[in-house]
Amino acid sequence: MRVLMFRTKTQQESHWSSTVSPLAPSRALDWMWQYLRDVPYPQILDCGPVRQATLDVLLKRGSKIYVADLLTPALNYKSRFVSEQDRTAVFLTDEFLKNLPPIPPGSLSVMTCWHLLDLLPRNALSDVVERLWSYLRPGGVLFCLLREPQLADGAETAWWFHSLTVIASDEKGGVRFPHPALTNREIERLIPGGNVKTFLTRSAHREMIAIK
Numbered sequence: 001m002r003v004l005m006f007r008t009k010t011q012q013e014s015h016w017s018s019t020v021s022p023l024a025p026s027r028a029l030d031w032m033w034q035y036l037r038d039v040p041y042p043q044i045l046d047c048g049p050v051r052q053a054t055l056d057v058l059l060k061r062g063s064k065i066y067v068a069d070l071l072t073p074a075l076n077y078k079s080r081f082v083s084e085q086d087r088t089a090v091f092l093t094d095e096f097l098k099n100l101p102p103i104p105p106g107s108l109s110v111m112t113c114w115h116l117l118d119l120l121p122r123n124a125l126s127d128v129v130e131r132l133w134s135y136l137r138p139g140g141v142l143f144c145l146l147r148e149p150q151l152a153d154g155a156e157t158a159w160w161f162h163s164l165t166v167i168a169s170d171e172k173g174g175v176r177f178p179h180p181a182l183t184n185r186e187i188e189r190l191i192p193g194g195n196v197k198t199f200l201t202r203s204a205h206r207e208m209i210a211i212k
Helices: 009-013 027-035 052-060 071-075 093-099 122-134 184-190
Strands: 043-046 064-067 082-085 088-091 108-114 136-147 159-163 166-169 196-200 205-211
Touching: 027 136, 027 196, 027 205, 043 052, 052 064, 052 159, 071 093, 088 122, 093 122, 122 136, 122 184, 184 196, 184 205
Parallel strands: 043 064, 043 108, 108 136
Antiparallel strands: 082 088, 136 205, 159 166, 196 205
16 A cells, blocks of 8 residues: 655654653544444545554555644644734635645545644634545544643644554643634534534543544
């Protein structure tokens, strides 16, 4: 299977801490891989600073992997992707999404966004989700982590696959999340059709799966 890489491992990981936190079993991923058990060669987009462990796990599953680190530019979006137009701050969605590789519309089985929706401004989410949604095939899955309101810090934390159903992360850093936590209702409104499953964890995160 072909892996599309757009930044080197060193470049990807230089923006993120390197101390690994305890591994976290994921109920959402357990559900997702059961749901996709009959898909022999899933096409997957990882929107984080990809780790070799993620590549190893997904390639073993028979996946074709697209890589696009949207989290690093999202951490600094105000300096790069916001324009003042008529005294109004406008998020430059097209410029931001140029970080994506060429992906055929309607082709992806899975897209992992990690904390992307927690990092972007509210007025950007609809356009970003709509574009990402267009890459999913019917029955495809969007997987996200969402912070709970009590989790204020850790916006720069990197997440990856330790196995298909176990997530690993760097230890939480001190960078604050830039926006209030999204509610489940807000997420349902963002997802076309509102077909969303939310799994609570013990770490002040929610795992969200949206099905196209």
